[in-house]
Amino acid sequence: xxxxxxxxxxxxxxxxxxxxxxxxxxxxxxxxxxxxxxxxxxxxxxxxxxxxxxxxxxxxxxxxxxxxxxxxxxxxxxxxxxxxxxxxxxxxxxxxxxxxxxxxxxxxxxxxxxxxxxxxxxxxxxxxxxxxxxxxxxxxxxxxxxxxxxxxxxxxxxxxxxxxxxxxxxxxxxxxxxxxxxxxxxxxxxxxxxx
Amino acid sequence: xxxxxxxxxxxxxxxxxxxxxxxxxxxxxxxxxxxxxxxxxxxxxxxxxxxxxxxxxxxxxxxxxxxxxxxxxxxxxxxxxxxxxxxxxxxxxxxxxxxxxxxxxxxxxxxxxxxxxxxxxxxxxxxxxxxxxxxxxxxxxxxxxxxxxxxxxxxxxxxxxxxxxxxxxxxxxxxxxxxxxxxxxxxxxxxxxxxxxxxxxxxxxxx
Amino acid sequence: xxxxxxxxxxxxxxxxxxxxxxxxxxxxxxxxxxxxxxxxxxxxxxxxxxxxxxxxxxxxxxxxxxxxxxxxxxxxxxxxxxxxxxxxxxxxxxxxxxxxxxxxxxxxxxxxxxxxxxxxxxxxxxxxxxxxxxxxxxxxxxxxxxxxxxxxxxxxxxxxxxxxxxxxxxxxxxxxxxxxxxxxxxxxxxxxxxxxxxxxxxxxxxxxxxxxxxxxxxxxxxxxxxxxxxxxxxxxxxxxxxxxxxxxxxxxxxxxxxxxxxxxxxxxxxxxxxxxxxxxxxxxxxxxxxxxxxxxxxxxxxxxxxxxxxxxxxxxxxxxxxxxxxxxxxxxxxxxxxxxxxxx
Numbered sequence: 214x215x216x217x218x219x220x221x222x223x224x225x226x227x228x229x230x231x232x233x234x235x236x237x238x239x240x241x242x243x244x245x246x247x248x249x250x251x252x253x254x255x256x257x258x259x260x261x262x263x264x265x266x267x268x269x270x271x272x273x274x275x276x277x278x279x280x281x282x283x284x285x286x287x288x289x290x291x292x293x294x295x296x297x298x299x300x301x302x303x304x305x306x307x308x309x310x311x312x313x314x315x316x317x318x319x320x321x322x323x324x325x326x327x328x329x330x331x332x333x334x335x336x337x338x339x340x341x342x343x344x345x346x347x348x349x350x351x352x353x354x355x356x357x358x359x360x361x362x363x364x365x366x367x368x369x370x371x372x373x374x375x376x377x378x379x380x381x382x383x384x385x386x387x388x389x390x391x392x393x394x395x396x397x398x399x400x401x402x403x404x405x406x407x408x
Numbered sequence: 409x410x411x412x413x414x415x416x417x418x419x420x421x422x423x424x425x426x427x428x429x430x431x432x433x434x435x436x437x438x439x440x441x442x443x444x445x446x447x448x449x450x451x452x453x454x455x456x457x458x459x460x461x462x463x464x465x466x467x468x469x470x471x472x473x474x475x476x477x478x479x480x481x482x483x484x485x486x487x488x489x490x491x492x493x494x495x496x497x498x499x500x501x502x503x504x505x506x507x508x509x510x511x512x513x514x515x516x517x518x519x520x521x522x523x524x525x526x527x528x529x530x531x532x533x534x535x536x537x538x539x540x541x542x543x544x545x546x547x548x549x550x551x552x553x554x555x556x557x558x559x560x561x562x563x564x565x566x567x568x569x570x571x572x573x574x575x576x577x578x579x580x581x582x583x584x585x586x587x588x589x590x591x592x593x594x595x596x597x598x599x600x601x602x603x604x605x606x607x608x609x610x611x612x613x614x615x
Numbered sequence: 616x617x618x619x620x621x622x623x624x625x626x627x628x629x630x631x632x633x634x635x636x637x638x639x640x641x642x643x644x645x646x647x648x649x650x651x652x653x654x655x656x657x658x659x660x661x662x663x664x665x666x667x668x669x670x671x672x673x674x675x676x677x678x679x680x681x682x683x684x685x686x687x688x689x690x691x692x693x694x695x696x697x698x699x700x701x702x703x704x705x706x707x708x709x710x711x712x713x714x715x716x717x718x719x720x721x722x723x724x725x726x727x728x729x730x731x732x733x734x735x736x737x738x739x740x741x742x743x744x745x746x747x748x749x750x751x752x753x754x755x756x757x758x759x760x761x762x763x764x765x766x767x768x769x770x771x772x773x774x775x776x777x778x779x780x781x782x783x784x785x786x787x788x789x790x791x792x793x794x795x796x797x798x799x800x801x802x803x804x805x806x807x808x809x810x811x812x813x814x815x816x817x818x819x820x821x822x823x824x825x826x827x828x829x830x831x832x833x834x835x836x837x838x839x840x841x842x843x844x845x846x847x848x849x850x851x852x853x854x855x856x857x858x859x860x861x862x863x864x865x866x867x868x869x870x871x872x873x874x875x876x877x878x879x880x881x882x883x884x885x886x887x888x889x890x891x892x893x894x895x896x897x898x899x900x901x902x903x904x905x906x907x908x909x910x911x912x913x914x915x916x917x918x919x920x921x922x923x924x925x926x927x928x929x930x931x932x933x934x935x936x937x938x939x940x941x942x943x944x945x946x947x948x949x950x951x952x953x954x955x956x957x958x959x
Contacts, residue, residue, distance in 0.1 A: 240697050240766055244759075251756055264805075267745040270752030274759075275788060281762055282781040285774065340744050341805055443939060452924065459923040463657040473660045 215259060222255045237293040239284045247277040264340045484563055489546045491575050492539060493562040494582040501588050504558035507532040511550035511559055519543035520550060537578035541567065557599060636713050644876035649675050651918050658922035685865035690768055693862065697767035702867045705760030705874035712753035713877065715746040716884050717807050717894060718906065745805045747795060750885065754840060754878060758784050760871065761842075761849050765859035776858025779848045782929045786936035787839035787846075793944035794832035797951040798822050798889055807885075811893035823890040828947045830890045832940055834916075837882040839932065842875060844921035848929050883913035 229252065232245035250273035257266030288294060298304060348356055433439045446452075465471045475482055484490075495504050507524035523536035551560050559581075567575070575581065583591045593599075601607075649664065649672070656663030664671035689695055758780055765777025799805060801822070802813045814820045823830045839846040850858035860871055887893060887909035894906040927935070 238694070240694050240763070244697060244763060247756075247759060254752070263745045264748070267748035267752050271748060271755060271792075274752060274755045275784070278755075278758065278762065278781055278784050281766070282778065282785075285766060285778055285781070440939065443935070447935075447939075455923040456919060459658040459919065462660060463654070466657045466660050466662075471660060472662050474662050476662075476665075 218259055219256070222252055222259070225249075226252050226256075237296065239288045239294060243277065243281055243284055246280070247274070250274070250277060262340065264344050484565065488563060488565070489548045489551075489561040490565040491541070491562055491567060492550070492581050493560050494537075494578060495558055495560060496583050496585070496588055496591060498588070498591065498593075501585055503534070503582055504556045505534050505537070506556055506558070507534045508555065510553045510555065514549045514553045516547060516549065517543045517545050534578065538576050539581070541574075541576055542572055560599070633714065636716075636718055637710060639718070640710070640713060640877050640880055641873065643880060644873050645675055645679070647876045647879065647914065648678065648872065650914070651921075654915065654918040655922050658919070682865055682869045687867065688862070688864045690770070690862050692769040694767040694769075697763050698862075699867070701760050701764035701767060702863070702870035702874075703760075704763065705757055706870045706877070707874075708753050708757035708760070709874040709877035709881065712750045712757070712881050715749045715753075715807070716881055717811060717888060718884060746807045747799065747805045747885075747889075750881065751791060751795075754881065755784065755788060757874060757878065760874060761859040764863065764871070768859075768862040770861050772856040772861045773859055775855045776849050776861070779855075779929050780859065782933060783839055783842075783846065783848055786933045787836045790832055790936050790940045790944055791836040791840060793941065793948060794829045794836060795889065796944075797829045797947050798826050800948070800951050800955055801825060807888050807893075810889055811895060814892045815895040818892070821890065821892045826890065826947070826951070828943060830886075832944050832947070833890070834886060835940060836936075837886065838917070838920070839936070841878045841882050841917070843879070843917050845924050845926050846932055847926055848932065851926060879914060879917060880910065883910040883917075886913050 226249050229245040229249035233242045233249065236242045236245065251270060253273075254266040254269040257263070257269055433442050496502065497504055507522065509522060509524070512520045512522050519540040519542075521536070521538050521540070522534060524532050525535050527533045546561070548561060554560075564575075569575070652674070653663040653671070664674035667673040667677045689698055761780040762777050765773040765775075765780065767773075798810070802810050804810070810822075814822055838844070842849050848858075850860055855861075860868055863871065884906075887906060891909050892905070894903060900908075
């Protein structure tokens with residue numbers, strides 16, 4: 214049963230990510246990506262890692278949703294996108310090489326001596342507790358570093374986006390045809406406004 | 409009152425209250441206070457209380473504004489101008505129309521067509537009288553001009569019908585002879601007002 | 616209390632539970648449209664649907680027949696595949712989320728019932744120990760329905776609806792998570808069964824007295840999550856025709872609303888289990904009835920608010936969520952953390 218479920222999920226995930234890579238339609242690619250992410254959480258649930266599964270669900274649903282909003286801004290979702298490929302052979306070889314390398318990296322230890330968990334979950338702890346114990350003892354430093362990096366990303370994002378927040382493009386457009394005197398007045402009122 | 413004055417006259421009571429739109433919080437702390445105050449302010453919950461009260465009143469006291477239209481109808485004004493009716497004389501049962509043709513003449517949408525002839529007593533009688541309701545604009549001039557109060561506006565406002573010619577013939581509009589007893593003197597549009605006698609002088613004999 | 620008796624959870628029990636939850640929720644979701652129309656009508660001094668059947672009860676059947684027989688329309692330039700699966704996503708995720716929601720207490724079929732006698736039906740179809748996170752994730756995935764629907768239908772109102780879906784999701788999601796975090800810290804578990812068992816001691820033990828702020832924040836976020844009136848930005852008729860459902864008709868349109876009502880019920884159940892004592896018995900009232908009453912109350916509250924309050928703009932929702940609600944939720948989490956640390 215578990216084997217069957219694994220192959221079912223694995224096939225679906227592979228197919229969906231293939232669609233993500235190969236499709237020229239933004240909508241198909243994004244939808245396949247989202248569906249693949251959701252299905253990966255199925256793999257986690259199968260491994261009894263319910264917490265990771267749920268986190269996968271929550272985090273990637275939000276992340277892909279943000280990607281969607283970018284796709285909405287940049288592309289016409291219902292038209293195919295023209296891709297520019299310099300050399301199909303180079304792309305194929307490079308991509309293939311990276312894929313083979315990744316597979317080798319991850320399967321070598323499996324084939325070699327087998328994998329044992331360095332920090333086996335504490336006895337009697339439920340899934341979230343086990344994750345929490347490991348996260349806040351052994352992996353505390355990486356955890357905090359990741360948190361700080363996220364904070365840095367957030368603050369820089371706010372600064373980048375917030376730079377010209379008081380600058381309204383629509384006001385500039387509207388006043389282009391009017392003489393410069395009115396524009397000065399408009400600018401003054403802009404500054405006095407509710408911003 | 410000159411035209412200028414007439415245009416500038418004040419209608420109704422002038423107790424408008426100007427909203428303080430100019431006053432907007434400048435600092436973010438003030439804006440936070442405003443938003444917080446607005447969301448906590450009791451007014452939000454008074455709104456909830458009002459709708460709940462209305463629900464109770466609708467449910468248990470039957471205060472609804474709904475008229476279940478095909479089953480109940482609101483009384484319409486006596487001066488409402490719906491499909492025309494032709495009245496009869498209460499004494500003889502004869503129709504009141506004397507074939508003077510004033511209604512045909514005054515009709516601004518030219519929808520009244522009538523034909524008259526002399527009958528065997530050399531009285532004028534209406535041989536043909538139709539109103540094209542596809543064109544009638546229900547202005548009421550015909551009822552107003554009629555000297556005999558013969559053509560009036562009834563209260564039949566549901567005018568959906570299978571053919572265009574429905575209600576249009578003289579016989580359709582005329583009060584049926586067996587309903588003569590229930591014909592009421594028409595008080596509505598074009599009828600003389602109850603105090604009409606006070607408003608006119610007696611015509612001197614010498615005229 | 617027969618606590619010593621340990622029941623075996625069989626797949627038959629789980630299947631029956633899933634079936635019961637599915638049937639009840641889809642029936643209530645359908646019936647909810649009738650209730651909504653009635654309650655809104657009363658609050659606006661109207662009688663509401665009253666012609667079909669006694670008190671208009673059969674209006675539901677009439678609506679169903681209408682939806683079934685309507686033309687199933689797919690716009691010419693839309694993306695047909697995505698357009699077709701979008702409503703299914705909404706409805707399916709709404710029911711998937713229900714898998715981890717306890718709706719009624721455990722019960723065992725009496726022995727005299729043939730075939731099913733003695734089968735133990737658990738309170739929850741899948742009692743995974745991260746129930747809350749799972750529900751959040753599944754309900755968040757449900758928002759792909761409106762998003763894909765809006766983007767696939769080649770309609771400017773649809774696109775605006777899709778954009779608003781993203782805006783709304785990015786606004787409320789943080790508040791939902793943070794507002795739930797404080798109760799989770801108190802209970803020390805993500806399983807809704809543990810939440811229920813935490814508050815078995817009558818009204819005084821309800822979470823709402825310990826976490827009033829979290830309760831309010833959760834309700835606000837829940838209204839945004841279920842796309843109900845103060846935050847019904849996705850398909851606000853007065854502004855963007857119907858938003859993401861502009862081009863939909865018939866059963867596909869209906870699926871969106873089955874999903875929406877199922878989500879409303881999920882939020883109502885969550886609010887009652889997390890904050891209001893769940894399905895534990897209350898004096899003489901049995902647990903299942905108590906649960907029904909609470910869910911009914913929250914459902915009614917959603918309709919009540921819809922009849923009373925105006926809705927906000929998308930930027931106002933974002934402003935509210937990020938600048939008011941999120942700091943409040945964080946504050947609540949910090950204070951709860953300190954209290955837990957001191958008392959533990």
